[in-house]
Amino acid sequence: MSINYKKFVPRPGLVNKQGRLPDPSELVCVEVPKVFDQCLIKRCLVYAEGPDTLTxxxxxxxxxxxxxxxxxxxxxxxxxxxxxxxxxLRGDPNFKKLVLNYVISFYADYIDDNGATQSEFYEINRTDIIGRFYCPDSIAQISSSSEDDIMCDESNIIKLEMVAEALNGEITEDEAGNLVLDITLGYFIVVKCQLIVQLLIPAYDYCPTPREACEEEPEEDPCERFERAPVPKFYPDQNLEPLFQECDGTEV
Incomplete structure (x- = not known):
């Protein structure tokens, strides 16, 4: 089913397969940070004395x-x-060897002897090396009259994006017999090289004015919600295996 162009209102949303979008109304120049290269750092770290390693x-x-x-x-x-x-790197200076120094911080929550929740703060200093990374220098030199702009010496931007999780927390004793908390940390970091560039893109118009805030829905009666709910299971699922093997259609 095609889109009725007269009823179509350009707005942010998913582009489904039930039709096609109308032609854009204009081509515009926008200034955006464009990603020229990116790579993934994946680590699972446990506590150990001595210099840091990959694990x-x-x-x-x-x-x-x-x-x-x-x-x-x-x-x-x-x-x-x-x-x-x-x-x-030799042969192509647009490719770089990167030495990244970064710190990961987080809080670990625990229960003390009095039943209260306490927190311990961790800061993990790490160094990673990326052997070959496409990170060209900007050809144009950028200057701005805005005092709010953050000007830096580097023409390109190195950006880190992280998703992290504490996989385990173990209470143990150190060499002096004191209780300590060892954390097993797993994380993914995407390293990006970005340059501020102008791109020519199709556009429809300015974004529409957002709608007014929705009215607060009345609180639902718990008994009405209970009446609509299906009858729950009275017994758990059984873990049984078939008594007979399935027939594959061939006779023995």
Missing amino acids: TDEELRSDPIANIKRYISSRDFRVRLLSIDKIP
Whole structure:
């Protein structure tokens, strides 16, 4: 079914397969950060003394905690890029060897002996090396009259995007016999090289004015919700295997 162009209102939304969009009304220039290259860093780290490796980190152990009883979970993961070294490769200076220094921080929640929830703060300093990364320098030199613009010496932008999770929290004793909390940390970091460029793109118009806030729905009566609910199972599913093998249609 095709779209009725007279009723079509350009707006943000999914483009489904039931029709096609009308022709754009104009071609416009927009200034955006364009991704020229990206790669993935995937790590699963556990506590171990000594220098950091690809699988261990000494900072995944807390300071001594006298009254810890049970680990709950970890939250508020953050990543911050501290410094970056870009070393041009021979033959093509647009490709760089990157040395990334960044810190991952988060809170670990636990229950103490009094039943109260407490938190321990972790900061994990990491260094990763990307051997070959396409990160060209900008040809144009950019200047702006706006005081709000953040001007930097680098023409390109190195950006880190992270998804992290504490896979485990173990209460153990250190060499002095103090209780400590060791965290097993798993994370994914996407490293991106971006340049501010002008792109020519098709457009329909300015974005429409958003609709007014929806009115608050009245609270539903719990008994009415209960009456509409299906009858629950009275017994769990059984874990049984077939008594006979399925026939494949061939006779023996």
